[in-house]
Amino acid sequence: MIVLPLALAQFVASYAATTMTVAVSAIAADLGTTVIGVQTAITVFTLTMASLMVPGSKLSDLLGRKRCFLAGLAVYGAGALLASAARGPGLLIFGYSLLEGIGSALMIPPIYILVTVTSRDLTARARAFGVVSGAGALGAAAGPLVGGLVTTWFGWRASFLLQVLLVGVIVVLARRITEPPSPPRERHFDVPGAILSAAGLFFVVFGVLQAGTYGWLVSRTDFAVGGVVLLPAGGLSPVWLFAGIGAAFLFVFFRHVRARERKGREPLVPSGLFRDRVTGLGLLTQHVQWLVLQGSFFVVAVFLQEVRGYDAVETGLMLTPATIGILGASAAAGRLARRHSQRGLVRAGFLLTVAGLVLVLLLVRAGSGVASAVPGLFLLGAGVGIMLTASVNLVQSRFPDSAQGDISGVSRSVSNLGSSVGTALAGSVLAGTPHLGGRSFALALATLVVVAVAGLLAALLLPAPD
Known part of the structure; x- marks a missing residue:
């Protein structure tokens, strides 16, 4: 039961990061601002969350993991409620960009700390991380689809009210979380x-x-x-x-x-954290995984909307095979952890991801049918689902309970940076081509293939378990 509120919180935070992209025009028109103004709000949300993740993780040691988690939910929910009532860009930025960003930075690190310190063994931890990672990836993947449906049927404000409702449910469920006592530490914030x-x-x-x-x-x-x-x-x-x-x-x-x-x-973070080879390579694979996931979703979404003329709902439905692959692999995380090493799973995940991207490159064309994207997107999702869980488990399990606040913040910052780089990298490749067409999207996907291969090389350098 402890995993359910943690997974829902990760889903909400990931959903908030992607759902706004399909409502930009509607929000701009309603608030009397420009598309650039709304995109600025999205950018500030990303910056706030990424920059405060490490301090937010440290606060979980000082305040207590459960207390910090609940405080993050409260700040996040207040931000979503204010954003839903915005009559201009100022309140939208304050509620969505700042308060939701601060709330995310407070609640996300305790999610991964609580999973680590409450799991009995590596297999149970892998199963729990599979649920949480799957929920995060599902939130990122489903954000455009759910956001498109909610915005089309009820308006963009309903998307924020949905987040408020989910936060309320999570708070009720989180009251049952029993947190193990934290190791005694110096109670001074750097x-x-x-x-x-x-x-x-x-x-x-x-x-x-x-x-x-x-x-x-x-x-x-x-x-x-x-x-x-x-x-x-x-x-x-x-x-x-x-x-x-x-x-x-x-x-x-x-x-x-x-x-x-x-x-x-x-x-704030001990320097010894970065001297461990397994940790360094594990964090690098996490960075590449989120880079490839967000970058490929961005490329495919823009391709479907700009070349095929799909709307937000149709685009979200087309990404469903990747979502199914992520959820299936995440659900099998516990069984996979019993049979294979975390290092082997990270390598297998990268191989599947590269294969999926290559299949999308080979099969998807402007005039090809809907089914042409299914095999590649499914393999892409399955590969990411396998290694997301394994990489997090590999890094978090490397440290004792007393250091979980330190490694959790660094891990989440690295992953968030990967998401930002993925979208920016794919967007810069597309923007650098004279005309958006099949070749420009192929070039962007090929770039992501190269990055995924680099991630595979990093996984191959992971040493054998001690």
């Missing part, structure tokens, strides 16, 4: 570390999100602030300006961590 890590992640993610507009290397258009052109078209892309600022903040953050450790004080 405020400077939290500010530095949040700023670093904010600028890195913000830079990545600019790739779709300006390109990765050479800026496609002038980058101006307040009418002053800082980077002219044809020069260096602003992606690297913001990524550089973020890297500088993160460098100072790691220096701060080492200095705090030398003084015998507990930092």
